Amino acid sequence: QVQLTESGGGLVQAGDSLRLSCAVSGRTGNLHVMAWFRQAPGKEREFVAAINRIVGRTNYADSVKGRFTISSDNHKNTVYLQMNSLKPEDTAVYYCATNYGLLSTEARRYDYWGQGTQVTVSS
Numbered sequence: 001q002v003q004l005t006e007s008g009g010g011l012v013q014a015g016d017s018l019r020l021s022c023a024v025s026g027r028t029g030n031l032h033v034m035a036w037f038r039q040a041p042g043k044e045r046e047f048v049a050a051i052n053r054i055v056g057r058t059n060y061a062d063s064v065k066g067r068f069t070i071s072s073d074n075h076k077n078t079v080y081l082q083m084n085s086l087k088p089e090d091t092a093v094y095y096c097a098t099n100y101g102l103l104s105t106e107a108r109r110y111d112y113w114g115q116g117t118q119v120t121v122s123s
Helices: none
Strands: 002-007 010-013 018-026 033-039 046-052 058-060 068-073 078-083 092-099 117-122
Touching: 002 092, 018 033, 018 092, 018 117, 033 068, 033 078, 046 068, 046 078, 058 068, 078 092
Parallel strands: 010 117
Antiparallel strands: 002 018, 018 078, 033 046, 033 092, 046 058, 068 078, 092 117
């Protein structure tokens, strides 16, 4: 079994920063790609960022490029999402997900998901 546990969400003001964490446990040996998605009320789940933990390659949604940074601490089996210059439109539940090596922007390509952490940005 694989478990993903997100933390770090909260209520902040526009322009503030937050760092989300996602700890992965269980049989994680070949789970090389970690990603963050988000889902706002009434909207579909959308890709935010992804990282290949072995080669360090990353990918970002255009809406967060230059503001968000995804990183991984492989010793801790934890992936982070540093979110700077937050905007009200970043308000959503943020989910981390993992798969066996495909740096994809599509949610259906990911095999395991966390429960999500709420991020609310007030104007």
